Amino acid sequence: xxxxxxGAHRDGKRPDEAMKKWRGYGxxxxxxxxxxxxxxxxxxxxxxxxxxxxxxxxxxxxxxTYDSLIxxxxxxxxxxxxxxxxxxxxxAKYVTITTKxxxxxxxxxxxxxxxxxxxxPWKKDIIKPLVDAYDAAGIDVIxxxxxxxxxxxxxxxxxxTEADSIAFEGFKQFTRNQLIELLTLYPTxxxxxxxxxxxxxxxKQAAFADELEQELRKLRPGIIIGSRFRADEYGKRHFDSNxxxxxxxxxxxxxxxxxxxxxxHGNDWDCVMTVPENQWGYNxxxxxxxxxxxxxxxxxxxxxxxxxxFVMNFGPQGDGAIRKEELQLAKEIxxxxxxxxxxxxxxxxxxxxxxxxxxxxxxxxxxxxxxxVFNTPINxxxxxxLPAKMGISMAAPLSNPxxxxxxxxxxxxxxxxxxxxxxxxxPFVITFETDTDKKSNQNYEKAKT
Ligand SMILES: COc1ccc([C@@H]2N[C@@H](C)[C@@H](O)[C@H]2O)cc1
Numbered sequence: 001x002x003x004x005x006x007g008a009h010r011d012g013k014r015p016d017e018a019m020k021k022w023r024g025y026g027x028x029x030x031x032x033x034x035x036x037x038x039x040x041x042x043x044x045x046x047x048x049x050x051x052x053x054x055x056x057x058x059x060x061x062x063x064x065t066y067d068s069l070i071x072x073x074x075x076x077x078x079x080x081x082x083x084x085x086x087x088x089x090x091x092a093k094y095v096t097i098t099t100k101x102x103x104x105x106x107x108x109x110x111x112x113x114x115x116x117x118x119x120x121p122w123k124k125d126i127i128k129p130l131v132d133a134y135d136a137a138g139i140d141v142i143x144x145x146x147x148x149x150x151x152x153x154x155x156x157x158x159x160x161t162e163a164d165s166i167a168f169e170g171f172k173q174f175t176r177n178q179l180i181e182l183l184t185l186y187p188t189x190x191x192x193x194x195x196x197x198x199x200x201x202x203x204k205q206a207a208f209a210d211e212l213e214q215e216l217r218k219l220r221p222g223i224i225i226g227s228r229f230r231a232d233e234y235g236k237r238h239f240d241s242n243x244x245x246x247x248x249x250x251x252x253x254x255x256x257x258x259x260x261x262x263x264x265h266g267n268d269w270d271c272v273m274t275v276p277e278n279q280w281g282y283n284x285x286x287x288x289x290x291x292x293x294x295x296x297x298x299x300x301x302x303x304x305x306x307x308x309x310f311v312m313n314f315g316p317q318g319d320g321a322i323r324k325e326e327l328q329l330a331k332e333i334x335x336x337x338x339x340x341x342x343x344x345x346x347x348x349x350x351x352x353x354x355x356x357x358x359x360x361x362x363x364x365x366x367x368x369x370x371x372x373v374f375n376t377p378i379n380x381x382x383x384x385x386l387p388a389k390m391g392i393s394m395a396a397p398l399s400n401p402x403x404x405x406x407x408x409x410x411x412x413x414x415x416x417x418x419x420x421x422x423x424x425x426x427p428f429v430i431t432f433e434t435d436t437d438k439k440s441n442q443n444y445e446k447a448k449t
Contacts, residue, residue: 006206007232007240009214013268014248018190018222022249023268024346024364025093025140026304027337028311030272031083031130032098032280035069035105038318041283052315053281056103056150067151070105073120078320080129084137086314086322090330091337093345094140096193096272096311099127099182101144101281104151108185112177115151131186140190142224143182147175148196158200168201176212183220191224192216193251198237206233213247226251226270257299258306261349270309273299275329282315286325293332297427300333300344301372305359307349336426339399343370343429353385358427370398371417371430380420386413386434395432397421405430 013019032053041052043061050058056066087095100106107126109118117126127143134141149155154171156164183189196202202209209230217223227247232240240246249268255278257271258264274280275296277288291299296312303310312333314326337344343361350362350369358374371382384392395405395417406418419430 002234002241004232004234004240004242006210006230007236007242008244008246011244012266016222019224019248019268020364021140022094022190022224022309023307023348025309026341026344026347027090027092027300027333028094028096028142028270028309029087029090029092029139030096030144030280030311030313031316032101032282032313033126033316034098034101034107034281035066035073035103036101037282037316038069038072039066040318041279041281041285047285051278051280052283053101053103055281066103067115070115070120072318073105073117074122075126075318075320077317078122078126080126080133081136083130083314083316083322084133084139086327086330087134087139088137089334090312091334091341091344092139092312094142094190094309094311095130095134096142096144097127097130098144098146100146100149100178102146102148102150102196104146104149104155106178108182110178110181112174112181113152127182127186131188135188141186141188142191142193143186143189144193144195145179145182146196147194147202147229148199149175156199156201159204164201172205172208176215179212179216180219183216183223187220189220189223191226191248192229193226194229197228197230203231203235203237206231206235224248228252253308257302258308260354261306264306264308268307270311271299271303272311272313274313275326280313280315282317282323286323290325293329293336294427296329296333297336298374301359301361301374301427304344304347304361305349305354305372340372340427340429342398343372343431351387355383355385357382367434369432369434371432372427373424373430374427376421376424381408381416381418382430383410384415384417384432386415388413390434390436392417393433393435395430398429398431401431407432 036053041048046060048055048058106116109125110116131141154167156168159165225247226249227238228251231237234241245267253271275291300310316322346364347361348364350360352360359372361370396403408416
């Protein structure tokens with residue numbers, strides 16, 4: 001074990017109520033919105049081939065031209081209540097909103113820079129109405145904050161000279177000031193989702209970032225901060241030099257999902273996912289592989305089955321409206337969640353071997369098991385393997401608890417649950433309860449010898 005001062009300060013899952021609530025969210029919404037939504041991935045008739053929120057880094061748009069987009073920010077169709085209603089319809093339990101992305105444009109009227117909504121034609125705070133609308137909808141708010149800030153003169157990719165060091169000291173204070181400002185202006189925010197922390201300049205600030213994180217936690221007890229904020233004194237990120245997760249949950253699952261429970265190392269985690277292959281900010285071109293509601297529902301099921309949350313990204317247009325394709329997905333996902341969300345909310349890894357038909361989840365604090373079916377077996381028989389001494393009590397379709405499904409014991413602790421569901425066009429859920437007293441459930445038929 002290496003003696004660390006700025007490594008992880010705790011190990012394992014946080015046991016407190018605030019984190020238990022976070023753990024049970026299941027499904028979240030990410031919002032990427034800012035000046036980059038105005039060009040929407042193209043400029044002067046040319047298409048930027050990267051992620052649209054990175055268009056400033058492209059030589060197809062001069063940096064000064066991009067920076068002057070602040071004078072075009074006037075989202076006349078922005079409606080915070082409508083955004084919250086879409087998230088509510090989808091069944092999202094939390095939202096992560098970009099307060100400031102890498103370009104440094106602040107969606108709140110920060111007093112530490114002029115590069116904010118206050119100096120745009122819109123003038124008004126965007127974050128406040130969003131926080132209020134989502135709070136009113138019962139959806140918890142997490143604030144996304146990019147440490148890397150291309151607009152701030154003190155930002156450096158690395159500290160090479162004394163001048164760099166002096167400039168970056170100013171940048172560090174600016175960053176601390178903005179974070180304290182955000183938590184003070186929006187006290188109901190439940191967490192901070194950090195990004196833009198991979199460059200050497202920040203990675204070298206282990207002590208400063210550690211002290212700042214502790215200061216933020218003291219300012220807002222219970223606040224949830226993930227593993228992407230800070231590095232330890234040896235430059236190790238996400239997992240410190242002893243392999244312990246830094247922060248309250250792992251933030252490494254960006255546009256990718258774990259395959260098996262060993263991949264998540266017993267930690268909380270969230271997966272943040274784009275609908276197109278790799279576009280977070282609004283991109284006019286809705287091109288390449290666009291994930292369907294079915295795929296996004298399966299990713300949600302897979303995330304919860306492995307103990308994580310799934311966060312689906314929305315990239316509102318420059319005028320403030322959410323694009324019709326994303327509204328449609330929210331409706332389709334919401335329709336599925338209306339019937340099946342019991343298998344998603346406040347559920348966890350079921351400690352059962354994964355089977356081909358889909359994913360197991362388990363209701364936290366109970367022995368209720370959910371089988372989220374994406375691949376119906378042709379013979380209508382769903383294999384379930386239980387740990388020794390554990391049996392199955394009655395099994396039923398979640399959407400029709402009155403239907404008692406036949407359970408056949410194949411061999412010790414292995415069963416077939418039978419359910420012919422020819423009409424299924426949507427993923428569906430079968431539920432059962434396990435009980436440790438194996439003798440008590442004789443309601444299944446012994447395999448015909
Ligand atoms: C490959 O480097 C990056 C750097 C930043 C990102 C940002 N993280 C996502 C959550 C978006 O904000 C994206 O711009 C993605 C890839």
